[in-house]
Amino acid sequence: xxxxxxxxxxxxxxxxxxxxxxxxxxxxxxxxxxxxxxxxxxxxxxxxxxxxxxxxxxxxxxxxxxxxxxxxxxxxxxxxxxxxxxxxxxxxxxxxxxxxxxxxxxxxxxxxxxxxxxxxxxxxxxxxxxxxxxxxxxxxxxxx
Amino acid sequence: xxxxxxxxxxxxxxxxxxxxxxxxxxxxxxxxxxxxxxxxxxxxxxxxxxxxxxxxxxxxxxxxxxxxxxxxxxxxxxxxxxxxxxxxxxxxxxxxxxxxxxxxxxxxxxxxxxxxxxxxxxxxxxxxxxxxxxxxxxxxxxxxxxxxxxxxxxxxxxxxxxxxxxxxxxxxxxxxxxxxxxxxxxxxxxxxxxxxxxxxxxxxxxxxxxxxxxxxxxxxxxxxxxxxxxxxxxxxxxxxxxxxxxxxxxxxxxxxxxxxxxxxxxxxxxxxxxxxxxxxxxxxxxxxxxxxxxxxxxxxxxxxxxxxxxxxxxxxxxxxxxxxxxxxxxxxxxxxxxxxxxxxxxxxxxxxxxxxxxxxxxxxxxxxxxxxxxxxxxxxxxxxxxxxxxxxxxxxxxxxxxxxx
Numbered sequence: 001x002x003x004x005x006x007x008x009x010x011x012x013x014x015x016x017x018x019x020x021x022x023x024x025x026x027x028x029x030x031x032x033x034x035x036x037x038x039x040x041x042x043x044x045x046x047x048x049x050x051x052x053x054x055x056x057x058x059x060x061x062x063x064x065x066x067x068x069x070x071x072x073x074x075x076x077x078x079x080x081x082x083x084x085x086x087x088x089x090x091x092x093x094x095x096x097x098x099x100x101x102x103x104x105x106x107x108x109x110x111x112x113x114x115x116x117x118x119x120x121x122x123x124x125x126x127x128x129x130x131x132x133x134x135x136x137x138x139x140x141x142x143x144x
Numbered sequence: 145x146x147x148x149x150x151x152x153x154x155x156x157x158x159x160x161x162x163x164x165x166x167x168x169x170x171x172x173x174x175x176x177x178x179x180x181x182x183x184x185x186x187x188x189x190x191x192x193x194x195x196x197x198x199x200x201x202x203x204x205x206x207x208x209x210x211x212x213x214x215x216x217x218x219x220x221x222x223x224x225x226x227x228x229x230x231x232x233x234x235x236x237x238x239x240x241x242x243x244x245x246x247x248x249x250x251x252x253x254x255x256x257x258x259x260x261x262x263x264x265x266x267x268x269x270x271x272x273x274x275x276x277x278x279x280x281x282x283x284x285x286x287x288x289x290x291x292x293x294x295x296x297x298x299x300x301x302x303x304x305x306x307x308x309x310x311x312x313x314x315x316x317x318x319x320x321x322x323x324x325x326x327x328x329x330x331x332x333x334x335x336x337x338x339x340x341x342x343x344x345x346x347x348x349x350x351x352x353x354x355x356x357x358x359x360x361x362x363x364x365x366x367x368x369x370x371x372x373x374x375x376x377x378x379x380x381x382x383x384x385x386x387x388x389x390x391x392x393x394x395x396x397x398x399x400x401x402x403x404x405x406x407x408x409x410x411x412x413x414x415x416x417x418x419x420x421x422x423x424x425x426x427x428x429x430x431x432x433x434x435x436x437x438x439x440x441x442x443x444x445x446x447x448x449x450x451x452x453x454x455x456x457x458x459x460x461x462x463x464x465x466x467x468x469x470x471x472x473x474x475x476x477x478x479x480x481x482x483x484x485x486x487x488x489x490x491x492x493x494x495x496x497x498x499x500x501x502x503x504x505x506x507x508x509x510x511x512x513x514x515x516x517x518x519x520x521x522x523x524x525x526x527x528x529x530x531x532x533x534x535x536x537x538x539x540x541x542x543x544x545x546x547x548x549x
Binding site: 027040049068069 | 480
């Protein structure tokens, strides 16, 4: 662990890497086919995560993008899950647990809530997808 | 720019480096002249006592009081504790009500809370959105049983200067004791205890280029203010604060305050110029909010909120700058700055605030580097911020239903 300036601010190398080189930052066009959005958190709490997934044929997540307002650990958690959900089915993606995120990023106890938020963001995006397009086979129809 | 000394220190209100001239004066008193100033029977003690008294006179000169009114303590936290608890307990028979302000330092707020626990009553005044306390509201908070008021001269987070002279007049007229925490004021604003109607004033050395671990409390003699000691022992400092005097620390504080008295006028001009340069450099930025009144403010401080950017990620993105964040979101409680909240700033703005405090060794190049870095990093973080995106789309964030977690 590298300790950066400031009290309590101990970040793992992986958090720093994701913070400095965030993966998949951005947004899909609003009307893009197969896109669903999960937005979780609240500005008053200091974290808001927006996770978007783009589901293709066969119900596979083809692409993902995020925007996060939050601390370095929140940014890293959301950046990490955009990588992890790609290539997964909705059910597989929905199975990602916050403990896996926390472990991968070596989050300290005070930052566990960032990993919980990232898990919630995936679930919210999946729920949005199902609301918009029905179940996975609906996506295939939409993609046809 | 890569050969610059990193990070650049812009956190002089947290602490200052000891001025090398101060350090030079201190060292002989650790090794060669190690006597106990309370030793009356030999030359080791005599010379230490003389040096301590010279330092006491230097502290007194900076704030224009009598050296006999200065009591050494371990720092402003102890001074605040001694002043507030000491006066409240001594004058408890007169009344039990204390008035203070929500934006005080924790060393005052927690001390008053402790007094509430043992039976005193307290009013915590809300400042105006500027950070300043309205004298009329201040006066209205006083009760017949108010015995003490405590207001800081300069706020540590936003640097605003309270109208201490006005409060003093009101309190003297009402017969209420007045304690002022001046830890952030020395060397930054003139303090004239001959004209201010202040009864107790706290000082710290390490905010004014002296060492940590030493401070002082001014205790007025005319009219005389009495305190109940909080530290008992050998009866040092006229019984108000027992404990062997830390000669080298005291000498450091005396020299630091002497330099402040001689140099503050020119130094503050230079620092004001740097602060204005920093502010000018940031002015073009969208959704930038200055926290606290800019006019009634020490020149060293600039506290700004960058809307839609979270404070800790901002600090992380500015590791080349040593600054303070108003967001304590690194703690488990996710608490934004209570000072900014008291000004009526919303949680988001409180979370995204940065305090820049400029000092003796800050240069123009440091400021220019900081400005360039801030533009770059805030731009990057905003590109990453869903709140910024929504703002740019014209969505009023106050109308969004957030799922609090």
